Amino acid sequence: MAGQSHFPDTIFALSTGGLPSGVAVIRISGQHVAPALEGLAGGVPAPRRAVLRRILDAAGAPIDRGLVLFFQGPESFTGEDCAELHLHGGRSVVSATLAALAALPGLRAAEAGEFTRRAFINGKIDLTGAEALADLIAAETETQRRMALANAEGGQAQLYSGWRHRLLHARAMIEAELDFADEADVPGSVSGTVWADMAALAQEIGNHIDGYRAAEIVRDGFRVVLVGAPNAGKSSLLNALARRDVAIVTDVPGTTRDLVEVALDLDGMKVLVTDTAGIRSTSDVVERIGVDRALEAAARADLVVQLIDPAGEVAQACGDWDAPTIRVWTKADKGGTPEHEGQAISALTGIGMAELIAEIARRARGAAAPAGATVPSRLRQVELLRACRSHVKSALRDGHGLELRAEELRLAGDALGRITGAIDVEDLLGVIFSEFCIGK
Numbered sequence: 001m002a003g004q005s006h007f008p009d010t011i012f013a014l015s016t017g018g019l020p021s022g023v024a025v026i027r028i029s030g031q032h033v034a035p036a037l038e039g040l041a042g043g044v045p046a047p048r049r050a051v052l053r054r055i056l057d058a059a060g061a062p063i064d065r066g067l068v069l070f071f072q073g074p075e076s077f078t079g080e081d082c083a084e085l086h087l088h089g090g091r092s093v094v095s096a097t098l099a100a101l102a103a104l105p106g107l108r109a110a111e112a113g114e115f116t117r118r119a120f121i122n123g124k125i126d127l128t129g130a131e132a133l134a135d136l137i138a139a140e141t142e143t144q145r146r147m148a149l150a151n152a153e154g155g156q157a158q159l160y161s162g163w164r165h166r167l168l169h170a171r172a173m174i175e176a177e178l179d180f181a182d183e184a185d186v187p188g189s190v191s192g193t194v195w196a197d198m199a200a201l202a203q204e205i206g207n208h209i210d211g212y213r214a215a216e217i218v219r220d221g222f223r224v225v226l227v228g229a230p231n232a233g234k235s236s237l238l239n240a241l242a243r244r245d246v247a248i249v250t251d252v253p254g255t256t257r258d259l260v261e262v263a264l265d266l267d268g269m270k271v272l273v274t275d276t277a278g279i280r281s282t283s284d285v286v287e288r289i290g291v292d293r294a295l296e297a298a299a300r301a302d303l304v305v306q307l308i309d310p311a312g313e314v315a316q317a318c319g320d321w322d323a324p325t326i327r328v329w330t331k332a333d334k335g336g337t338p339e340h341e342g343q344a345i346s347a348l349t350g351i352g353m354a355e356l357i358a359e360i361a362r363r364a365r366g367a368a369a370p371a372g373a374t375v376p377s378r379l380r381q382v383e384l385l386r387a388c389r390s391h392v393k394s395a396l397r398d399g400h401g402l403e404l405r406a407e408e409l410r411l412a413g414d415a416l417g418r419i420t421g422a423i424d425v426e427d428l429l430g431v432i433f434s435e436f437c438i439g440k
């Protein structure tokens, strides 16, 4: 896909966020950029040099005075001629400029993700790089940002292209062996080292796939579920963690019925904390549904925090869940904290809260992909990685002939090629680029 392709339309969009803003940037990309700048900014600046210009409408009346940047293709984000207008971020300034652009021949408003899509078609980035840019823009926590940046800088692209080279090399060696086999004297078999490398590759791909769960925890959040008997102090803890009144707190046991979830940023990790109904056997229909939901949430948790009021009833029939569990004694301000193992906290005074938060953050980080690790970021990628590994494994099975085994290796390489977009991905592009916002 290398080389610049020629799209008939030149596209433009506001690439910065909500208006009004201090400065708003409008991006333009395509073959009509230079004539558009002639009309709109009275000329085309030297490439990559910011110049201050009057921005004019179709009638030649000034809209604003702003900075104009020109990038000459292929040395631009999209690989096409690009321009940026850095305007004052007023609604009317922006709408008048967008209207002036729309009136120019060959120009139209960009669709979501269309700049990045052109960057991909023009060979500036591969599909994993495009997906990583979407993640970088969506990143809210430090760990999300680091993971997205590693892939935006080509972490996955390099890993998969290395694997494709190994597959190609293996196929070449097998082809050579097939050719020699026609001749009278067959040289010493090369296949020993080839198959050893393919076995190692299957293992590496498997390990890489296993990293997906850790990547999901970074992207979607580490799920912490608060469970305990009614009145144990779960909702009070949730409110203290969220630093706002998310859940209703009363001294009536059985106050919380539904799941209440908040997203927190703990030490750079996205953590989803869910408050639940106090667990007890009850004849109240609504409360019983709440208890069922609590137990289901615990079953899905990455970490269960079990709250116990030392003066209260202990949760009967705690149910069982597989998630790691920590015990926390509540209402420590009242004294009487027992010598049991586990932490003591007070949501009321803050006793033990810093320690509890540090412990949750420590566990979240432990379950998350390590900083800078190259991990798959999408189910789409994982499915193709699984297909790739399964073809490598088929190739490793002896029974069938060398030709068929080489064919399995070709299929394995094709699966990798679909991840990066090197082959046959037209059907995927709509899905991938629809994730983006307009202007990206």
Ligand SMILES: Nc1nc2c(c(=O)[nH]1)N(C=O)[C@@H](CNc1ccc(C(=O)N[C@@H](CCC(=O)O)C(=O)O)cc1)CN2
Binding pocket: 025, 071, 074, 075, 076, 077, 084, 124
């Ligand atoms: N004002 C502005 N800021 C921005 C962007 C932008 O488009 N405009 N970006 C948009 O996403 C990001 C930066 N990404 C960019 C990626 C490549 C090129 C570019 O001109 N690439 C050329 C030249 C490379 C070079 O000089 O090293 C190329 O790849 O050939 C520009 C921005 C973030 N900040």
Ligand SMILES: Nc1nc2c(ncn2[C@@H]2O[C@H](COP(=O)(O)OP(=O)(O)OP(=O)(O)O)[C@@H](O)[C@H]2O)c(=O)[nH]1
Binding pocket: 228, 229, 230, 231, 232, 233, 234, 235, 236, 237, 248, 249, 250, 251, 252, 253, 254, 255, 256, 257, 276, 277, 278, 279, 330, 331, 332, 333, 334, 345, 346, 347, 348, 349
């Ligand atoms: N003194 C003191 N009281 C607390 C503390 N945490 C909670 N309480 C009180 O304990 C009672 C129950 O608190 P909640 O947070 O609603 O308990 P819950 O576990 O959510 O209860 P359910 O929703 O009924 O399951 C309320 O009266 C709270 O004010 C604390 O740290 N110290």
Ligand SMILES: [Mg+2]
Binding pocket: 234, 235, 236, 247, 248, 249, 255, 256, 275, 276, 277, 278
């Ligand atoms: Mg509650």
